[in-house]
Amino acid sequence: MGFLQLLKSQFLCHLIICYVFLVSGLIINLLQLCTLPVWLVSKQLARRINIRLAYCISSQMVATLEWWSGTECTLYTDPKSYPLYGKENAIVVLNHSFEIDFLCGWTFCERFGVLGSSKVLAKKQLAYVPIIGWMWYFLEIVFCKRKWEEDRRTVNESLQKLRDYPENFWFLLYCEGTRFTPKKHQVSMQVAESKGLPKLKYHLLPRTKGFWVTVQSLRGTAAAVYDSTLNFRNNEMPTLLGLLNGKKYHADLYVRRIPLELIPEDEKECAEWLHKLYQEKDSFQEHYAKTGRFPGPIMSPPRRPWSLINWLFWSCLLLYPLGLLLTQLISSGSVFTIVASVAVCSAGLCHPFTGKVKPP
Template sequence: MGLLAFLKTQFVVHLLIGFVFVVSGLVINFVQLCTLILWPLNKQLYRRLNCRLAYSLWSQLVMLLEWWSCTACTLFTDQATVARFGKEHAVIILNHNFEIDFLCGWTMCERFGVLGSSKVLAKRELLYVPLIGWTWYFLETRVPGPAQFLLYCEGTRFTEKKHRVSMEVAASKGLPALKYHLLPRTKGFTTAVQCLRGTVAAVYDVTLNFRGNKNPSLLGILYGKKYEADMCVRRFPLEEIPLDEKEAAQWLHKLYQEKDALQEMYNQKGVFPGEQFKPARRPWTLLNFLSWATVLLSPLFSFVLGVFASGSPLLILTFLGFVGAASFGVRRLIGVTEIEKGSSYGNQEFKKKE
């Protein structure tokens, strides 16, 4: 085992990474709060600053995927779609089966240069997630540059229990059963498409899976485990989606039947249809993290040395207690992404009429 591989497994290193992320996130959230004074004076400057600030935080998680775990991301699509991605406002529909599916979506946005202007159209409760959720308070629909709106039409992560309830609802509505997805919640999709007409040029359907039947986690990424993510990307011009709400809902149901067929093909053949593209990772996520680490870890190390040099048992115990609390906090943040600790949203909601 090399030195870097050894460091990736060490709790102290994980704690330092968590420290950089949390403290930089708090700084970024505070600066975002201060930018509110710019809103009545210069809205464009406010938007540009908040996109950059959001990028500085989100890209640290992307750095873990790209540079720490060296996870590979492959697109299965066509050249015309690749040429357009990141150059137009778009809604991205992504299946919600994995703990790091959002991170794979962010990674592709980063590689096409639109991470800072990406949005997540999700349940309001996520706004209360510390750091990342808080950044969304300061971001608008209108942003400088092409915006990517990530939409989880299933509404919640896939679990066997939620899938069973979802398929009961599908049967009651006379809809075909899905094997790998939950029944899409059409209201959010039709509302988003209706509100974004005239702004968004296309809907990108992204179907994600991992080679070797792996089920990756953010904790695994933190331990440096390498995964291979495959994404089948299809582009649909917004004009192809019906204006009528009921017809648009039918279009979405048909899309998810196609996504299910794509997952079945992947499970059988190990690949999605289409040409393979591997967009190169950019150095900015790594440089951003190293910059924050340099600024924040230097005073931390000086402080730690001072604590132990003091010889005060009370001071040392207080510091160790703080370290314990910090490790618990970081673990709680990671827990937000874990499927088994996910919300119960979907277990009962599918039983309600949309």
């Protein structure tokens, strides 16, 4: 293990990353709250400000994946579609199989400059969670209660408000509704059998109603659906803890651009179309399992430096006064302060779960 990798695995480094994220997130939430009067004067200006403030939060997580862990992201897509990414509104349909697949979706957004304005469909309870939830509230994220009759109206009304959104956005959608697990897959396939639907091997049965409402609400606003299928090389199952420890993964993402006008407007036909789409996604995953790659040419969208610059800015801003405070406390000569400081540093050299000191 190299020195840099050893450094990344230290709990003290993880503590610093979390400290910067939490404190900067709360500061940004406060700044977002201060934009409320701006909404009364200029809604579009308030939206643009909140896009950039939201970027300051979400890009820190992307920086952890791209710059801290060094995870590589390879994009398989049609070269004719590639120039359109980031230059149009789109619905991104993602598979939900990994702990960090949402981060890979955000990285996809970041590479094409739409991370700050990206949207998701989230549970209503998340709107009350500081940092991410509050950030989403000011981004006009669509929140639902998992009660279809209420959600149908809520989702439609929320998406209709995005028709005059000032910047391009991607609406990230997990049609499976929940993360893939063997148990959930078994239950899902029992439902598929009872409904006479083809069984899937790598996905859960998609929930068609939410997709149909989303497509109908964004007709004339979004130009296409980006069918996105994610997998990781060497059968890896990446975790957030692995990213914090600096473990490098290699993600492969297969994206197909499907013009929105090709998707049926009728609800039943749209449901059939989505089921067929997931059968195709299943075949792509089968191809990946056999060959280690997705079909089609490889494109390489470059990493943008802004997520790293943003993280460095907040780190310097928040760690400098903290360092001064610790220096003053230690120089005060207080035995308790010195012992506490040594204890914190020692904890940083210990494994966060076992408490065993890692070898130098």
